[in-house]
Amino acid sequence: MEKLNCLTSICLLHQCSICCNPVKIDFRRSINNDLFIDLEEILVPENHIDTIRLKSYQCINFNQNTGLCDDYHNRPVICKNTKCSAFNEDSRENQAEIIKIIKSKKFLRIPAKNIFS
Ligand code: SF4
Numbered sequence: 001m002e003k004l005n006c007l008t009s010i011c012l013l014h015q016c017s018i019c020c021n022p023v024k025i026d027f028r029r030s031i032n033n034d035l036f037i038d039l040e041e042i043l044v045p046e047n048h049i050d051t052i053r054l055k056s057y058q059c060i061n062f063n064q065n066t067g068l069c070d071d072y073h074n075r076p077v078i079c080k081n082t083k084c085s086a087f088n089e090d091s092r093e094n095q096a097e098i099i100k101i102i103k104s105k106k107f108l109r110i111p112a113k114n115i116f117s
């Protein structure tokens with residue numbers, strides 16, 4: 001049961017919501033849910049400045065007070081598919097180390113109108 005929990009709830013286990021606030025999705029990908037509000041902003045990872053462009057969204061399921069998803073177990077497929085490599089680790093220490101690295105990533109923030117107009 002412990003193993004199952006680790007495999008299905010890494011985000012909750014580590015109280016991590018870095019993928020949700022804001023949501024970051026490749027700008028070419030279409031969104032088909034009512035949860036994500038377009039923030040009209042492009043995020044560019046500083047370590048992939050020439051190759052990656054992410055659109056940012058506010059998710060209405062993200063709870064600013066708890067820092068967690070209000071409906072994690074019913075989250076959309078796109079959320080279930082955006083697992084980080086912490087999901088490939090059994091050890092909590094290794095998971096925490098990976099999440100720490102992910103959280104340390106820095107992004108340039110560019111208004112979408114400056115890129116797509
Ligand atoms: S970085 Fe990993 S653990 Fe954190 S919210 Fe994203 S998928 Fe979940």
Ligand code: SF4
Pocket residue numbers: 019020023035059060061062063068069070071072075076079
């Ligand atoms: S539905 Fe939940 S898991 Fe998905 S982006 Fe929103 S807060 Fe995060």
